[in-house]
Amino acid sequence: MTKWWQKAVVYQVYPRSFQDSNGDGIGDLQGIIQRLPYIKKLGADVIWLNPIYQTSNVDGGYDISDYQMINPDFGTLDDFKELLQKAHQLGLKIMLDLVVNHTSSEHKWFIESRKSKDNPYRDFYIWRDPVAGHEPNNWGSFFSGPAWTFDKKTGQYYLHLFAKEQPDLNWANPKVRQAVFDMMNWWAAQGIDGFRMDVISMLSKPEGLPDGPKAAGALYGDGGSLVANGKHEHQYLREMNQQVLSHYNWITVGETAGVTVEEAKKYANLDGSELNMVFQFEHMGLDNNPDPRLGKWSDKKASLHDLRANLTKWQQQLAGKAWNSLYWNNHDQPRVVSRFGNDSAKYRVLSAKMLAAMLHCMQGTPYIYQGEELGMTNTHFSSLNDVVDVEARNAYHELVEEAKIISGPKLLHYFDAKSRDNARTPMQWTNQSNAGFTKGKPWMPLNPNYLQINAAAALADQNSIFYFYQKLIKLRHELEVITDGDFKLVENNENDPEVFTYTRSNQQQKLLVICNFTDLTLKRSYQIDPTAKLILQNYADAAQTAVSDQLRPYETRIYLTEKGTVND
Ligand code: TEU
Ligand code: CA
Numbered sequence: 361m362t363k364w365w366q367k368a369v370v371y372q373v374y375p376r377s378f379q380d381s382n383g384d385g386i387g388d389l390q391g392i393i394q395r396l397p398y399i400k401k402l403g404a405d406v407i408w409l410n411p412i413y414q415t416s417n418v419d420g421g422y423d424i425s426d427y428q429m430i431n432p433d434f435g436t437l438d439d440f441k442e443l444l445q446k447a448h449q450l451g452l453k454i455m456l457d458l459v460v461n462h463t464s465s466e467h468k469w470f471i472e473s474r475k476s477k478d479n480p481y482r483d484f485y486i487w488r489d490p491v492a493g494h495e496p497n498n499w500g501s502f503f504s505g506p507a508w509t510f511d512k513k514t515g516q517y518y519l520h521l522f523a524k525e526q527p528d529l530n531w532a533n534p535k536v537r538q539a540v541f542d543m544m545n546w547w548a549a550q551g552i553d554g555f556r557m558d559v560i561s562m563l564s565k566p567e568g569l570p571d572g573p574k575a576a577g578a579l580y581g582d583g584g585s586l587v588a589n590g591k592h593e594h595q596y597l598r599e600m601n602q603q604v605l606s607h608y609n610w611i612t613v614g615e616t617a618g619v620t621v622e623e624a625k626k627y628a629n630l631d632g633s634e635l636n637m638v639f640q641f642e643h644m645g646l647d648n649n650p651d652p653r654l655g656k657w658s659d660k661k662a663s664l665h666d667l668r669a670n671l672t673k674w675q676q677q678l679a680g681k682a683w684n685s686l687y688w689n690n691h692d693q694p695r696v697v698s699r700f701g702n703d704s705a706k707y708r709v710l711s712a713k714m715l716a717a718m719l720h721c722m723q724g725t726p727y728i729y730q731g732e733e734l735g736m737t738n739t740h741f742s743s744l745n746d747v748v749d750v751e752a753r754n755a756y757h758e759l760v761e762e763a764k765i766i767s768g769p770k771l772l773h774y775f776d777a778k779s780r781d782n783a784r785t786p787m788q789w790t791n792q793s794n795a796g797f798t799k800g801k802p803w804m805p806l807n808p809n810y811l812q813i814n815a816a817a818a819l820a821d822q823n824s825i826f827y828f829y830q831k832l833i834k835l836r837h838e839l840e841v842i843t844d845g846d847f848k849l850v851e852n853n854e855n856d857p858e859v860f861t862y863t864r865s866n867q868q869q870k871l872l873v874i875c876n877f878t879d880l881t882l883k884r885s886y887q888i889d890p891t892a893k894l895i896l897q898n899y900a901d902a903a904q905t906a907v908s909d910q911l912r913p914y915e916t917r918i919y920l921t922e923k924g925t926v927n928d
Contacts, residue, residue: 365554365611365636366683367843369833370455370727371404374691375412375434376420377786378730380798387786387797389435389443396443396450398815402733402826403833406453406611408556410691412440416464418525419503419750420691420784421457422558423464427543437550444551453553455611460540461559462526469539470527474511474518483533486519486565487511498571500580504754507583519569521562521587523750531563531596541603548604554611557635560597561616561627564590575652579763588618594626597634605635612636613685613725621677628682637683637725643670644693649774653765657755657774662700664877668849668860675722675847686719689729694782698738700877702914707879708735708813710914713828713898714875717916718860720832721873723847730787733829734818738782739807741775744768748804749780788814823900831896839920841869850886859884859911872919876911885909892919 379391389412399407411421414429421431430437447454463470472481488496490510496517499507501524508517509524519528529536544555565587572581597614605612614627616638628637646666649658678684688696697703701711712735720726741747744756752775760768775781781804788810789796795810807813818826836842845864850872853861858878864871872892876882896918 362843363636364609365406365725367837368405368453368611368725369403369836370406370408370611370685370725371399371402372408372410372690372727372729373399374410374420374730374784376410376803377784377797379787379789380800380802383798383800384433385798385800385803386433388433389430389439393439393443393446396446396452400450400452401819401830402728403830403837404452404728406455406553407447408455408727409457411457411459416466416525418464418523420780422459423462423466423523423526424459425464425466426468428546441550448551453611455554455556455613456547456552457558458544458555458560459558460529461562462520462522462528465525465527469529473527474513477514477516483530484536484539485527486530486569487514487516488519488569489516497569497583498574498581499569499583500578502584503751504758506580519565521559521583523754528565529563532565532592537596537599541600544600544604545607548608552610554608554613554636557612557614559617560614560635561589561593561619561623562587563596564592566590577765578653579758585618589616589620589623594634597627601632601634606632610636611725613639615639617641621674624674624678624684625682628678628684630680630682637685639685639687639690640674642674643667646670647699647778653763654759654774656778657759657766657771659774659777664857664860665855667700668854671722672847672849672854672862675724679723679847684724685727686722686724687727687729688715688719689732689783690727691729691783692780693729694778695736695738696732697735698782699777702879703735703737707914708737709823709825710898712825714877714914714916716825716829716832717873717896717898717918718875720829720836721842721862721864721871721918723843723845723864726836728829729783733826734788734813734815735825736785736788736813737807737809738776739785739805741772741779741781743772746805747772747775747779747781748784752779752781790814790816828896828898835896835918839869839871841866841871845869845871856884858882861886868923870921870923872917872921874911874915874917874919876913876915879913881913882911883909884911888919889921892921894918895920 376387378387379395381390413424414426415421416423469481469484473485495506495508501507503523510517520526572583574581612635614635619640624638646662647660697712759766785807786797786802791811818824841864845866848863850861860875898916
């Protein structure tokens with residue numbers, strides 16, 4: 361039986377960069393309220409809001425100092441209630457971000473915890489004695505430097521997988537779990553419709569916190585690989601499910617860094633025992649640097665071969681067992697049209713549509729990140745001064761200044777390709793001052809291409825990327841096969857270096873999706889049913905029924921066959 365969230369499309373809003381309503385240069389809840397009709401027009405069903413809570417703002421709100429307070433930059437709890445009510449009136453649901461692997465170091469639990477070894481909150485976090493005057497193990501933080509910070513007051517180190525201002529909660533402590541579940545139930549009482557769960561795969565830390573594997577020449581060991589999918593992980597999520605999730609008709613998605621297909625079958629099992637779906641990361645790692653010390657910092661292009669193999673594996677292996685999400689973009693990833701497409705003036709629109717079609721015809725729940733529907737592109741960093749994000753800034757200090765394994769200009773060039781700031785430039789609404797994002801000074805510089813790429817221009821052009829996404833969402837709502845059809849590559853496609861072609865089929869319908877991943881004109885011929893209808897394409901004059909054997913640069917076509925009208 362299909363669940364509502366299996367047919368839904370989610371639109372992700374990064375509140376700080378979406379719409380400012382009061383001229384302070386920072387996006388806010390009233391700004392989102394103003395833009396609800398825009399999201400409704402696109403056709404999305406759910407809005408996921410990145411963290412809107414009180415924060416020290418070291419990591420874009422992922423360092424929460426009070427889970428039940430709204431960030432005053434964004435508004436008040438009353439503003440949030442108004443947003444929820446107005447969204448619901450339009451038939452839009454609201455999903456919040458749950459960040460409970462860690463808190464801010466300014467959270468009252470941590471302020472208490474660090475006071476003394478016998479404080480009732482001491483065991484809310486993970487404290488260890490120094491070992492031979494050093495950190496308790498070799499783990500590096502995801503944001504550079506060691507994953508441990510020494511706290512003089514009590515002479516111990518605390519663990520933080522991310523920035524030192526983000527101490528990890530101790531999920532082995534039942535009081536921590538209860539406090540989190542109570543908080544979630546409080547938000548449920550406010551009427552929200554679900555949670556996206558930040559690094560939820562890393563709650564259960566390995567017994568004894570052993571050293572992690574260390575790449576040659578690296579400064580730190582990799583704790584992340586030991587922490588992902590830990591021993592008690594599924595027990596914690598099952599508890600959460602029993603105490604919270606099972607009581608509501610929510611949408612839930614786990615951000616499961618390090619998840620494998622086998623693990624995803626537990627997190628997102630269709631039996632509903634844990635979460636609805638996962639965000640898997642394998643396709644986001646295909647363009648990592650071959651040098652493990654540099655990790656994501658790279659300008660490598662993923663090959664179609666690797667991308668297709670990965671997406672196909674997830675399509676086929678979760679089918680009928682667990683549910684996946686579908687995404688190209690989020691607030692941590694560079695812009696997809698720059699990454700897997702072609703952001704030149706000539707091909708930006710064509711390639712953005714091709715990528716949209718490729719993803720949106722697969723099985724899973726699609727997520728659209730703000731501006732993706734406009735084909736917003738990566739930005740440019742000419743010096744470290746332009747770089748806002750903590751991950752990139754820390755990486756620069758560690759890799760360029762301390763370890764000296766890469767030059768500054770080279771790393772800045774990699775930031776152009778991969779920095780999280782690429783996703784966080786303000787939303788481009790118009791070609792007017794500050795792209796209509798703010799009447800004040802934007803908290804982060806706009807991408808100068810807002811003069812050409814903006815929502816007003818997209819809405820005025822029937823051939824825009826916006827309307828292409830709108831059509832894809834409509835197709836998902838109308839065609840059962842997109843939700844439940846079997847996924848198959850067409851014959852021999854697994855070896856095609858340039859074109860990705862797959863089918864989705866159920867008893868009644870069959871969909872054929874053709875995507876030219878290159879800027880070349882290619883020859884391909886496919887077996888097309890004579891009754892197949894071309895239902896979407898990105899060239900105005902694509903062949904109506906029989907497939908011509910020519911594929912133009914970034915051409916995509918979607919054909920639908922209604923079975924029962926033919927014998928097949
Ligand atoms: O990201 C978790 C995560 O796995 C990151 O390491 C992510 O891969 C990285 O940012 C990409 O470069 C989540 C949030 O989405 C991110 O914004 C937060 O900074 C992080 O958790 C800590 O809360
Ligand atoms: Ca504001």
